[in-house]
Amino acid sequence: MxxxxxxxxxxxxxxxxxxxxxxxxxxxxxxxxxxxxxxxxxxxxxxxxxxxxxxxxxxxxxxxxxxxxxxxxxxxxxxxxxxxxxxxxxxxxxxxxxxxxxxxxxxxxxxxxxxxxxxxxxxxxxxxxxxxxxxxxxxxxxxxxxxxxxxxxVLSTGYFAVENGSPPPGARVAVFGAGPVGLCAVACAQLFSPVQLFLIDIEDYRLQHGRKLGATHLLNPNRVNVIKEIKGLTDGNGVELTIDAAGIPQTLNQCITCTTPGGTISVVGIGTPASEFPMMKFMFKNLTMRGGLVxxxxxxxxxxxxxxxxxxxxxxxxxxxxxxxxxxxxxxxxxxxxxxxxxxxxx
Ligand SMILES: [Zn+2]
Ligand SMILES: [Zn+2]
Missing domain, CATH: 3.90.180.10 (Medium-chain alcohol dehydrogenases, catalytic domain)
Incomplete structure (x- = not known):
């Protein structure tokens, strides 16, 4: 063979x-x-x-x-x-x-x-x-x-990424990274009926795939301030669940910033260095972070x-x-x- x-x-x-x-x-x-x-x-x-x-x-x-x-x-x-x-x-x-x-x-x-x-x-x-x-x-x-x-x-990983945050129906969710795992997370998030589903990536063609799978807001960090946009569209509070499917150093920090107090960050992208971790923000917002292998x-x-x-x-x-x-x-x-x-x- x-x-x-x-x-x-x-x-x-x-x-x-x-x-x-x-x-x-x-x-x-x-x-x-x-x-x-x-x-x-x-x-x-x-x-x-x-x-x-x-x-x-x-x-x-x-x-x-x-x-x-x-x-x-x-x-x-x-x-x-x-x-x-x-x-x-x-x-x-x-x-x-x-x-x-x-x-x-x-x-x-x-x-x-x-x-x-x-x-x-x-x-x-x-x-x-x-x-x-x-x-x-x-x-x-x-x-x-x-x-x-x-x-x-990747589909199991996308499902796991959403399930880790257990978003109730009507929650607001943001997925960072529109690679195959992030896009699968968008598709699986639909099963939990979010009212807002943000997708963030620098590749417009990948964002368009996300739109077809149910993302409600497409954000390209090369054109908009992602944090400002998400906060502006969520009464300044942020989303209940952020999913880091990008695995690059900037993302985890952004996830923590735009997660609402008491919310969850679900990490499935591999490669975020611990040195970037914003401990104070994490503590003072009572956040939960989950992640790992599916x-x-x-x-x-x-x-x-x-x-x-x-x-x-x-x-x-x-x-x-x-x-x-x-x-x-x-x-x-x-x-x-x-x-x-x-x-x-x-x-
Ligand atoms: Zn693989
Ligand atoms: Zn075994």
Whole structure:
């Protein structure tokens, strides 16, 4: 089969490699019918995230089960499944406590190399998925690969970002960062019926995607003073929930400034340095800050919402490339060429 490797010196290399085989009796082999290129893949490629090279990239994908281990009970060959970016066993003490992002049996994710689980990734034709019964989700017949593709990573993360703030109906929400995660947060925020939903980004084309997904106010910091705008439109008080999906130093400070006293800041963007943290503001406004890695246990709920046409982020997939041309897809996505938001990779 073909697979995209990250080699030494940040080289992407599409190569022939043997197909994966079952190792444990609870494994399945998934034939990848669609994968995506995620921001984290770009970080691995560019060396922003530390990794030990020589591994197959890719952790956001859907496919068809082509082989099952003898102890797999819930899935059969031929079934379509969504796979979480980081698999989990479901039975270790951390999984039992709902902390599946810290599964003691896996400790990692697909396509991240030896430093993080050593699970070959999905930018390939086949993937071995461990602990299939615990972590896979069946894709309903009426849901396409395209509609289901983001459920195992950025859509779950967007949902988690909103859920962390538990906004009551009628709340005001601001999402900083209109990348795929921020845009998924906008779509998921709709499920909580906000009256105002601000979206902040310097890329106008990404803001326009947000408008289609339900953002009520689009703010480009290159043109407006974001804090002033948000305060002006919220009686000077700010919003009940801010979501930091940007992961740049300026954002966290802005989130804290425009969150109403007693409100919540939900952090899902990675990379905000602690030195920027405005402790006094945080203290004197009695704020709550939550964040972290998404527990990928909501895939079935999200697929149910997609099936019922209550949630649809497939418009974020702006480009499709064949696996043979995946490196072009990396350049397209990394450089935001041709107004790219998300690239789907097909065999
Ligand atoms: Zn990702
Ligand atoms: Zn576990």
């Amino acid at each position: 073909k697979a995209l490797f990250l080699r030494e010196h940040q080289v992407l290399s599409l190569e022939d490699t043997p197909e994966p085989r079952l190792i444990n009796t609870t494994d399945v082999i998934v034939r990848v019918t669609a994968s995506s290129i995620c921001g984290s893949d770009i970080h691995f490629w560019k060396g922003h995230f530390p990794s030990i090279p020589n591994f197959i990239l890719g952790h956001e994908f859907v496919g068809v089960i082509s082989e099952t281990g003898k102890d797999v009970e819930a899935f059969r060959v031929g079934e379509r499944v969504a796979v979480p970016a980081g698999p989990f066993c479901g039975i270790c003490p951390n999984c039992a406590a709902g902390k599946v992002y810290n599964c003691l049996a896996v400790q990692g994710m697909f396509g991240a190399g030896k430093a993080k689980g050593n699970l070959p990734g999905a930018q390939s034709h086949y993937v071995r998925v461990p602990h299939a019964d615990a972590c896979l989700a069946k894709i309903p017949d009426t849901v396409s690969d395209r509609e289901a593709l983001l459920v195992g990573d 527990p990928l246990t909501q895939m079935k709920r999200l697929l149910t919402l997609i099936e019922a046409k209550r949630l649809d982020v497939s418009s974020l997939i702006t480009h499709t490339v064949k696996l043979d041309n995946i490196i072009e897809g990396y350049h397209l996505f990394a450089n935001k060429e041709d107004n790219c938001v998300k690239v789907m990779v097909v065999p």
